[in-house]
Amino acid sequence: MAIQISSSLLFSSLLPLFFFFSSLENSHASQPTRKDPEINHLHLLHLNSLLPSSSCTSSTQDSKRKGSLEVVHKYGPCSQQNHDETKVTHSDILNLDKERVKYIHSRISKNLGGGGESVKELDSATLPAKSGSLIGSGNYFVVVGLGTPKRDLSLIFDTGSDLTWTQCQPCARSCYKQQDVIFDPSKSSSYSNISCTSPVCTQLSSATGNDPGCSSSTKACIYGIQYGDQSFSIGYFSRERLTVTATDVIDNFLFGCGQNNQGLFGGSAGLIGLGRHPISFVQQTTSKYGKIFSYCLPSTSSSTGYLTFGAANSRRLVYTSLSSTSRSSSFYELDIAAITVAGVKLSLTPSLFSTGGVIIDSGTVITRLPPTAYAALRSAFRQGMSKYPPAPELSLLDTCYDLSEYKVISIPKISFVFGGPATVELQAQGILYVASIKQVCLAFAPNGDDSDVTIFGNVQQRTLEVVYDVGGGRIGFGAGGCK
Numbered sequence: 001m002a003i004q005i006s007s008s009l010l011f012s013s014l015l016p017l018f019f020f021f022s023s024l025e026n027s028h029a030s031q032p033t034r035k036d037p038e039i040n041h042l043h044l045l046h047l048n049s050l051l052p053s054s055s056c057t058s059s060t061q062d063s064k065r066k067g068s069l070e071v072v073h074k075y076g077p078c079s080q081q082n083h084d085e086t087k088v089t090h091s092d093i094l095n096l097d098k099e100r101v102k103y104i105h106s107r108i109s110k111n112l113g114g115g116g117e118s119v120k121e122l123d124s125a126t127l128p129a130k131s132g133s134l135i136g137s138g139n140y141f142v143v144v145g146l147g148t149p150k151r152d153l154s155l156i157f158d159t160g161s162d163l164t165w166t167q168c169q170p171c172a173r174s175c176y177k178q179q180d181v182i183f184d185p186s187k188s189s190s191y192s193n194i195s196c197t198s199p200v201c202t203q204l205s206s207a208t209g210n211d212p213g214c215s216s217s218t219k220a221c222i223y224g225i226q227y228g229d230q231s232f233s234i235g236y237f238s239r240e241r242l243t244v245t246a247t248d249v250i251d252n253f254l255f256g257c258g259q260n261n262q263g264l265f266g267g268s269a270g271l272i273g274l275g276r277h278p279i280s281f282v283q284q285t286t287s288k289y290g291k292i293f294s295y296c297l298p299s300t301s302s303s304t305g306y307l308t309f310g311a312a313n314s315r316r317l318v319y320t321s322l323s324s325t326s327r328s329s330s331f332y333e334l335d336i337a338a339i340t341v342a343g344v345k346l347s348l349t350p351s352l353f354s355t356g357g358v359i360i361d362s363g364t365v366i367t368r369l370p371p372t373a374y375a376a377l378r379s380a381f382r383q384g385m386s387k388y389p390p391a392p393e394l395s396l397l398d399t400c401y402d403l404s405e406y407k408v409i410s411i412p413k414i415s416f417v418f419g420g421p422a423t424v425e426l427q428a429q430g431i432l433y434v435a436s437i438k439q440v441c442l443a444f445a446p447n448g449d450d451s452d453v454t455i456f457g458n459v460q461q462r463t464l465e466v467v468y469d470v471g472g473g474r475i476g477f478g479a480g481g482c483k
């Protein structure tokens with residue numbers, strides 16, 4: 001193929017364009033020409049393919065797989081959530097994303113290993129007021145069952161944190177509004193409290209950054225985790241039966257039963273922590289899933305992706321090693337060797353990324369690069385986009401275009417070369433953040449300093465199958481995981 005088409009959906013609609021370009025290039029040839037270097041370095045696409053539609057398309061056959069859950073964007077037609085009361089704008093999403101990155105930077109530079117203040121009772125006043133990772137609004141959730149009989153709960157999944165929690169009755173202090181019925185441990189036969197003298201209670205310090213508390217009456221272990229100036233969950237650290245799929249049931253799963261919860265969780269019932277810490281879902285389910293999970297984040301909020309636990313029936317994947325120099329106990333670290341824009345490698349010193357390190361995060365929306373790398377990427381991208389009229393900046397995104405006069409656009413391809421080397425070509429939907437057709441922005445932003453950790457965020461991961469082979473110490477990427 002002369003044109004590497006981003007998604008097979010686009011294929012048929014691009015064919016006429018393909019012949020148009022081919023005939024321009026070689027007007028005497030009756031066969032389309034097979035290699036035009038310029039075109040090979042561009043994504044050609046219909047603008048429509050960047051916009052969510054008003055109805056939901058389930059995009060994956062993979063979600064029928066064993067141990068596989070459907071992934072839905074929090075705000076979009078595939079979500080059952082009530083959107084009216086949670087009208088979130090694109091600037092809101094991006095502003096929240098800044099808070100998450102601030103939190104990640106503070107966790108990594110201080111390497112919080114607990115030793116914070118302890119959670120005394122179910123009172124938010126006992127949580128130290130430090131910045132947290134707002135569970136940004138650009139997040140994705142899955143539905144799992146908790147308890148016996150099981151109750152279905154929509155939980156945000158997050159590779160950047162470890163504790164799994166949900167709001168619990170009787171909501172002793174406070175519960176925010178959620179879509180599902182709030183979990184009631186008194187109606188479940190498989191629920192049990194964890195004592196504050198139990199060794200697993202102690203593990204909360206390094207998992208949450210707060211030392212656990214102890215209830216004065218029943219000596220139940222109390223956790224506290226905060227995700228931002230206003231978002232937190234505090235409650236009993238407990239064990240319960242977790243039903244992942246009809247055939248995959250995990251007994252005695254450690255989770256937080258939240259009695260005081262507040263924040264921007266978008267109507268979801270709580271969160272699944274998929275980080276590296278021993279209390280994360282991944283580590284707790286080692287015997288069942290072997291420390292492997294994978295996901296595909298859909299290209300727009302009107303399609304679905306998947307989150308699969310256990311070995312995937314892999315398509316073609318390229319693997320990069322998880323770094324062993326751990327800067328924190330939660331995050332997944334890797335290396336970036338190079339970035340190419342339109343087939344040209346950005347000229348960057350090789351140590352640029354290794355100085356501050358690199359993490360991959362499902363919860364950060366926009367990839368953050370060292371300022372030096374961002375400047376080079378932006379300049380190469382702008383060059384390739386020079387024919388399009390500019391549009392105003394959008395929060396942290398400073399390179400935007402008004403594409404309202406176009407039906408078909410061409411954008412420079414961007415590839416990340418991870419350590420290995422493992423070259424991952426981003427889809428068009430992984431390069432652009434579309435606020436509207438009048439404001440389509442380059443979906444990258446600079447860190448404050450070259451020494452800050454680089455974050456490979458979730459826009460860039462869209463449509464890729466991302467496999468976390470935690471036991472094998474590697475991360476795999478495959479094109480075309482979902483639409």
Ligand SMILES: *[C@@H]1O[C@H](CO)[C@@H](O)[C@H](O)[C@H]1NC(C)=O
Nearest residue numbers: 191192193215217218220236
């Ligand atoms: C768990 O501990 C809380 C707080 O002390 C208590 O109210 C609740 O009844 C306990 N639940 C069980 C099943 O022991």
